[in-house]
Amino acid sequence: MPNIISSVSGRGIPVRGNDIDTDRIIPARFLRCVTFDGLGEHAFEDDRLQLKALGKLHSFDDARFSGAKILVANANFGCGSSREHAPQAIARWGVDAIIAVSYSEIFHGNCVAMGLPAVRVSQSDSEALQTIIESDAKTVVSLDLNSMQVTAGGKSFACQLADGPRKQFLTGQWDALGELVDGLPQVRAAVQKLPYMNAFA
Amino acid sequence: MSRNTLFDKVWDRHAVRMLPSGQTQLFIGLHLIHEVTSPQAFAWLRERKLPVAFPDRAVATVDHIVPTENQARPYADGLAEDMMQAIERNCLEFGIRLYQPGSGKQGVVHIVAPEQGLTQPGMTVACGDSHTATHGAFGAIAFGIGTSQVRDVLASQTMSMSRMKVRRIQVNGTMRPGVYAKDLILHILRVLSAKGGVGFAYEFNGPGIHALSMEERMTICNMAIEGGARCGYINPDQVTIDYLRGREHAPKGAAFDTATAWWLSMASSADAEYDDVKTFDASIVEPTVTWGISPDQGVGVSEAIPAKESFAEGERPGIQEAYEYMGFKPGQAIAGTKIDVAFIGSCTNGRISDLREAAKVLTAHGGKVPASVKAFVVPGSEAVKKAAEAEGLHLIFIEHGFEWREAGCSMCLAMNPDKLKGKQISMSTSNRNFKGRQGSPEGRTLLASPAMVAIAALEGKVTDIRNVLK
Numbered sequence: 001m002p003n004i005i006s007s008v009s010g011r012g013i014p015v016r017g018n019d020i021d022t023d024r025i026i027p028a029r030f031l032r033c034v035t036f037d038g039l040g041e042h043a044f045e046d047d048r049l050q051l052k053a054l055g056k057l058h059s060f061d062d063a064r065f066s067g068a069k070i071l072v073a074n075a076n077f078g079c080g081s082s083r084e085h086a087p088q089a090i091a092r093w094g095v096d097a098i099i100a101v102s103y104s105e106i107f108h109g110n111c112v113a114m115g116l117p118a119v120r121v122s123q124s125d126s127e128a129l130q131t132i133i134e135s136d137a138k139t140v141v142s143l144d145l146n147s148m149q150v151t152a153g154g155k156s157f158a159c160q161l162a163d164g165p166r167k168q169f170l171t172g173q174w175d176a177l178g179e180l181v182d183g184l185p186q187v188r189a190a191v192q193k194l195p196y197m198n199a200f201a
Numbered sequence: 202m203s204r205n206t207l208f209d210k211v212w213d214r215h216a217v218r219m220l221p222s223g224q225t226q227l228f229i230g231l232h233l234i235h236e237v238t239s240p241q242a243f244a245w246l247r248e249r250k251l252p253v254a255f256p257d258r259a260v261a262t263v264d265h266i267v268p269t270e271n272q273a274r275p276y277a278d279g280l281a282e283d284m285m286q287a288i289e290r291n292c293l294e295f296g297i298r299l300y301q302p303g304s305g306k307q308g309v310v311h312i313v314a315p316e317q318g319l320t321q322p323g324m325t326v327a328c329g330d331s332h333t334a335t336h337g338a339f340g341a342i343a344f345g346i347g348t349s350q351v352r353d354v355l356a357s358q359t360m361s362m363s364r365m366k367v368r369r370i371q372v373n374g375t376m377r378p379g380v381y382a383k384d385l386i387l388h389i390l391r392v393l394s395a396k397g398g399v400g401f402a403y404e405f406n407g408p409g410i411h412a413l414s415m416e417e418r419m420t421i422c423n424m425a426i427e428g429g430a431r432c433g434y435i436n437p438d439q440v441t442i443d444y445l446r447g448r449e450h451a452p453k454g455a456a457f458d459t460a461t462a463w464w465l466s467m468a469s470s471a472d473a474e475y476d477d478v479k480t481f482d483a484s485i486v487e488p489t490v491t492w493g494i495s496p497d498q499g500v501g502v503s504e505a506i507p508a509k510e511s512f513a514e515g516e517r518p519g520i521q522e523a524y525e526y527m528g529f530k531p532g533q534a535i536a537g538t539k540i541d542v543a544f545i546g547s548c549t550n551g552r553i554s555d556l557r558e559a560a561k562v563l564t565a566h567g568g569k570v571p572a573s574v575k576a577f578v579v580p581g582s583e584a585v586k587k588a589a590e591a592e593g594l595h596l597i598f599i600e601h602g603f604e605w606r607e608a609g610c611s612m613c614l615a616m617n618p619d620k621l622k623g624k625q626i627s628m629s630t631s632n633r634n635f636k637g638r639q640g641s642p643e644g645r646t647l648l649a650s651p652a653m654v655a656i657a658a659l660e661g662k663v664t665d666i667r668n669v670l671k
Contacts, residue, residue, distance in 0.1 A: 016518075017519060017522065018396075018515070018516065018519050019495050019519060021633075021635045021636075023614075023633070023635040023637060024635065024637070027637055027642070028614045028615060028616045029616065029640075031237050031616060032266060032278070032280035032281055032283075032284060033240075033280065033284075034240035034241070034284060034287045035241060036241055046636065046637045046642035047636075050642065075515075076395060076396035076399065076429065079396070079429065080331065080426075080427075081330075081633075082238065082329060082330055082331040082333075082345040082346060082347055083237075084238065084241075084329075084347030084349060085348075087347075102396060103399075104399065104429065105365075105399060105400070105429075105431045106331055106344075106345050106346065106347060106426075106431060107347075109346065109347060109350065109362075110347035110348075110349060110350075113347060113350055114349055123515060162363060163223055164222045164223045164224040164363050165224075167221070167222045167223060168222045168224070168361075171221070171222070173221065173222060175349075176220065176222075176353060176360070176361035177249070177353050177356060177357070179220055179221070179361070180226060180353050180356065180359050180360070180361060181251065181254075181356050181357050183217060183220075183226050183357065184254060184357060186217050186218055186226075187217050187226070187228060187254070187357065187359055190228060191228055193214070194214060194215070194228070194230070195459070195460070196230060196321060196323070196460070196463075197230075199456070199459055199460075199463075200452040200456040200457070200459045201452075
């Protein structure tokens with residue numbers, strides 16, 4: 001059952017800073033769970049509390065950004081722990097796509113596997129997009145995976161996504177499980193050539 | 202594009218087919234499972250009525266949530282107890298081996314698999330844990346994955362992936378006394394940055410790497426992920442073979458010789474080509490301590506916390522954030538920083554050689570941990586604990602004022618009762634100094650080697666280990 005994702009449109013939410021790790025996105029205490037349900041409300045919880053204590057507001061607490069669909073971040077977003085709880089928390093908060101300068105590879109792999117497009121833009125474009133949505137939170141940000149363009153506030157920005165994941169979204173095959181299981185006969189044949197599966201198993 | 206490296210050889214031998222997306226369907230030789238990232242994956246299998254394709258290629262243990270003091274069931278933390286019951290039920294239902302507490306084989310998953318001989322050269326390894334990179338020390342290609350991919354590997358023993366580039370990290374020279382594998386990797390991270398490795402597999406090579414023991418090599422590869430590299434590896438050599446011989450799941454007799462020949466053949470060839478090469482000199486590395494909130498924010502113990510101006514302009518907001526969170530000022534010496542907690546353990550430095558080095562420092566320096574410091578040792582596995590106790594290491598730790606605990610991840614990520622309080626500063630042998638990582642949203646972490654943590658525990662402050670080992 002293909003679930004094609006070719007574009008995402010909605011208001012944006014900025015999260016500024018390089019190297020935002022998955023412990024910050026979802027602190028470890030919330031990983032004591034056997035489902036991902038309810039993680040959305042805890043996204044960035046400790047960062048939010050700390051800013052609140054300083055009389056400041058994290059974008060995830062800022063009413064202007066409530067209902068936003070597109071998260072705009074900077075470099076090496078989602079580094080650290082492999083916890084899929086991080087993109088799950090972001091998605092369950094309401095985000096349908098991420099735009100950032102770069103991602104940790106595990107985080108990005110998790111996003112693809114759960115059907116959350118995560119594209120790259122240049123550092124200056126990420127900051128420009130953040131500035132646009134900060135100055136007018138009502139701005140609609142549109143991500144088009146066919147043209148690989150992001151538009152916002154009358155401006156257009158080129159974005160990147162590796163061919164494999166892009167094709168997975170555009171053909172609705174981002175959930176690889178079906179294909180991987182379909183390939184099991186080939187898997188069973190191929191592993192016979194691996195000596196640790198027979199010669200010295 | 203790289204050619205004839207170990208990465209290329211392992212990738213090519215495990216590539217089953219090209220998927221319509223252009224990604225590779227890659228076979229996973231060893232799937233390691235723990236309680237935190239697997240319950241949702243098993244639930245998805247049930248939803249789709251799928252069995253585990255190769256249950257014999259999967260091994261599970263429990264580490265993240267396991268209490269290190271009172272392990273009596275049910276656990277005091279009901280959520281932790283639920284997770285334990287979930288993994289017990291899942292492993293039973295799907296036919297997967299589970300190393301439980303009390304089995305003698307439980308421990309941090311990245312310590313357990315190598316000590317049982319499960320991790321072998323030339324294999325692909327996957328685990329729902331970023332520190333899976335550790336297994337690369339054997340010349341395996343080991344990927345940390347998320348829960349959706351844990352599901353994929355359970356159902357098909359494969360995952361959909363794109364090839365990465367290969368960077369050779371050539372380490373020449375020899376580390377000086379008081380400098381350990383942990384210092385070397387912290388130094389490499391400092392130079393190449395936390396994101397410098399994105400898109401790369403790191404091959405650690407050169408005389409400075411091949412002089413290391415297997416346990417030291419695991420410390421190096423463990424932290425490849427902190428440099429952005431999804432995997433790090435070291436070509437197998439005689440040290441690797443000697444470590445594997447006689448381990449429970451290593452081949453036996455003539456099969457071991459067959460295996461050895463294949464394992465060594467998987468090493469990068471003399472004519473291997475790399476996408477990039479970076480060269481380091483191990484002899485200039487100092488005992489290294491992190492001062493900030495990212496593992497690449499480290500300095501030699503004789504250095505001061507660097508000025509913002511010494512970083513690229515784009516990095517400066519992050520550096521400012523690190524000063525503020527840590528309560529440190531640029532120009533301030535890292536040596537002499539007072540600590541509240543000393544933690545020795547984790548998949549980075551919770552192995553027997555780590556405990557030996559720490560105990561050696563306690564004996565050489567003498568004295569006791571002051572009342573102002575909470576110091577504790579968490580062996581990485583039940584086997585490490587047993588070995589340490591057989592050598593009497595636990596008595597040395599206890600005599601000098603450390604607590605001696607049961608095996609688990611403990612305060613590396615504080616998903617269990619071991620947590621910092623308030624703004625406490627912990628000097629820790631673990632791998633991450635992220636904000637809030639050790640269980641207090643304001644807690645602060647200084648990463649260092651076991652020897653440096655041991656001496657800091659006794660002195661109550663960051664201290665140059667070379668002053669003790671003189």
